[in-house]
């Protein structure tokens with residue numbers, strides 16, 4: 333199950349504070365753009381979900 337960052341909730345105007353707390357180094361960000369979570373690296377520990385002040389991290393919806 334992948335985690336995604338909701339572009340409607342993330343203001344995309346600051347360095348993502350989740351990057352240094354991710355134990356897997358799975359979160360990357362170009363400048364202040366929307367951060368990305370690499371599903372290959374993410375161990376789904378849930379730390380970023382709790383850490384994001386905007387509650388912008390969600391489990392990806394499965395379609396079909």
Ligand code: SF4
Nearest residue numbers: 354374375377378380
């Ligand atoms: S769930 Fe854990 S491993 Fe996955 S991106 Fe968030 S902090 Fe990193």
